[in-house]
Amino acid sequence: MYLGIDYGTSEIKALLTDEAGNIVQTHGVSLSIQRPQPHWSEQGADEWWRATHDLMAAMREKSGAAWGQIKAVGLSGQMHGAVLLDENNQALRPVILWNDTRSEAECAELEAAVPGLHAITGNLAMPGFTAPKLLWVAKHEPEIFARTATVLLPKDYIRLRMTGRKISEMSDAAGTLWLDTAKRDWSDEVLAACKLSRNHMPELIEGSHNSGTLLPEVAAQWGLPANVIVAGGGGDNAASAVGVGAVNAGDAFVSLGTSGVVFVVNDSYRPAPENAVHCFCHALPERWHQMSVMLSAAACLGWYCRLIGVPEAQLMEEIAALSAEEKASAPVFLPYLSGERTPHNDAGASGSFHGIRHSANRAVMGYAVVEGVAFGIADGVRVLRESGTRIQTASLLGGGARSPFWAQLLADILKINIITHKGGATGGALGAARLAALACGKSEAEVCLKPETDRVYTPDAAQADYLAARYRQFGALYRNELSFRPHGA
Numbered sequence: 001m002y003l004g005i006d007y008g009t010s011e012i013k014a015l016l017t018d019e020a021g022n023i024v025q026t027h028g029v030s031l032s033i034q035r036p037q038p039h040w041s042e043q044g045a046d047e048w049w050r051a052t053h054d055l056m057a058a059m060r061e062k063s064g065a066a067w068g069q070i071k072a073v074g075l076s077g078q079m080h081g082a083v084l085l086d087e088n089n090q091a092l093r094p095v096i097l098w099n100d101t102r103s104e105a106e107c108a109e110l111e112a113a114v115p116g117l118h119a120i121t122g123n124l125a126m127p128g129f130t131a132p133k134l135l136w137v138a139k140h141e142p143e144i145f146a147r148t149a150t151v152l153l154p155k156d157y158i159r160l161r162m163t164g165r166k167i168s169e170m171s172d173a174a175g176t177l178w179l180d181t182a183k184r185d186w187s188d189e190v191l192a193a194c195k196l197s198r199n200h201m202p203e204l205i206e207g208s209h210n211s212g213t214l215l216p217e218v219a220a221q222w223g224l225p226a227n228v229i230v231a232g233g234g235g236d237n238a239a240s241a242v243g244v245g246a247v248n249a250g251d252a253f254v255s256l257g258t259s260g261v262v263f264v265v266n267d268s269y270r271p272a273p274e275n276a277v278h279c280f281c282h283a284l285p286e287r288w289h290q291m292s293v294m295l296s297a298a299a300c301l302g303w304y305c306r307l308i309g310v311p312e313a314q315l316m317e318e319i320a321a322l323s324a325e326e327k328a329s330a331p332v333f334l335p336y337l338s339g340e341r342t343p344h345n346d347a348g349a350s351g352s353f354h355g356i357r358h359s360a361n362r363a364v365m366g367y368a369v370v371e372g373v374a375f376g377i378a379d380g381v382r383v384l385r386e387s388g389t390r391i392q393t394a395s396l397l398g399g400g401a402r403s404p405f406w407a408q409l410l411a412d413i414l415k416i417n418i419i420t421h422k423g424g425a426t427g428g429a430l431g432a433a434r435l436a437a438l439a440c441g442k443s444e445a446e447v448c449l450k451p452e453t454d455r456v457y458t459p460d461a462a463q464a465d466y467l468a469a470r471y472r473q474f475g476a477l478y479r480n481e482l483s484f485r486p487h488g489a
Helices: 045-069 104-113 117-121 130-140 142-147 154-163 170-176 188-193 216-222 236-243 298-308 312-320 324-328 362-386 404-414 424-439 461-484
Strands: 002-007 011-017 023-030 072-077 083-085 150-152 167-169 203-205 210-213 229-231 252-256 260-266 278-281 288-294 332-334 352-354 393-397 417-421 453-457
Touching: 002 045, 002 154, 002 236, 002 424, 011 045, 011 424, 023 045, 045 154, 045 216, 072 154, 072 236, 072 424, 083 154, 104 130, 104 188, 117 188, 130 142, 130 170, 150 154, 154 167, 154 210, 154 229, 167 170, 167 210, 170 203, 170 236, 170 278, 229 424, 236 252, 236 260, 236 288, 236 424, 252 362, 252 404, 260 362, 288 362, 298 312, 298 362, 312 362, 312 404, 324 362, 324 461, 332 362, 332 461, 352 461, 362 404, 362 461, 393 404, 404 417, 404 453, 404 461
Parallel strands: 002 072, 072 229, 167 203, 252 393, 393 417
Antiparallel strands: 002 011, 011 023, 083 150, 210 229, 252 260, 260 288, 278 288, 332 352, 417 453
């Protein structure tokens, strides 16, 4: 048996697979996010560890005899978060998360300090990345920065608690802005610009390699053998790619989770920072990937449903029942509730509805939200194409994959085939379990298969004209909002 644990922003999910790769059991535990100030987004590292214990207890009870047969654990997790530890490995402050945008000024400072930043890291400096967060801490919380002995990413903090070892892997490390992404090694130049060194960083391995075994006391508490291996694992999107079999050049997926992602595998280092396209290492050796990221995707739908007090599944049914005329006359929604990364790199971007009329009921407004998120994904596909990357077909992952309406809308807007898979909402945890199997010596050919297809959504040419017109309006609204924004906002 192989156990995958995915540390998402709103949930920690565990998934158990057997030797043949079949899913045996799953369970999830919810997490909360703290937003103490505008642009801030934080969680407690100790909360993750407490939630992990609860999760393991639930999985142990649900899995029965299979639990004792676990050979390895793989870790997946939200990227970019800054876990700051003192010399005794105690957390010094709450974790600054990936969707925290307070460090916009520090991004400009880092780009000025390291003129070759784009070539080294393959990415623009963005507030979501880890390095600008540390510059912010050094400036605004100097006493915390002075006591920082180690900086870890979220899943790697959990690894430390599991194994006692400070280790990261290439896919997650590439999202810090401290990695020389082509060389798959820490960049001394970028670290020095942040007043850090390799001594502050974990050891680097590949995601499919062995990072150690469970500490005896942890194994005993969880009811597992003491020799259980912990794989290197992967950042959430790279692990999801392994879970959906996106492991060869040209393989692609779209993820509709809290954030929205378009992910394409490359067999070489192909940065395109001019369009805010991310270029990271894959969780598997000798591969990289390009990625567009929007900061609020399914989170927008969750926000709207909380406002109006209706379950998401119920609202999606109402949206799917709308007529063509109702959809064509719906307001246009900008989904920038947390600012935006690709293609705008604009922490100050904000969400809005444009064109509301008396006829706009909750389903019509909900359609605008779902469509606006799809247009944000389309922006990412557009700049990937402009960088020379071609996408013909993409798997659909995340909570949004459960909606046939949203899947068809994406196919119509992106003009590509969209494939959903059975178990598609478990991509990160499944990928982590597969990386655990690889760390035990199994081959990619037998482990990294594409999950069984659930449905293929093909573009409907009859929708092309009205969606193209609304997409143009979507782009114009952002440009107008930018031009009218107060100076410095």
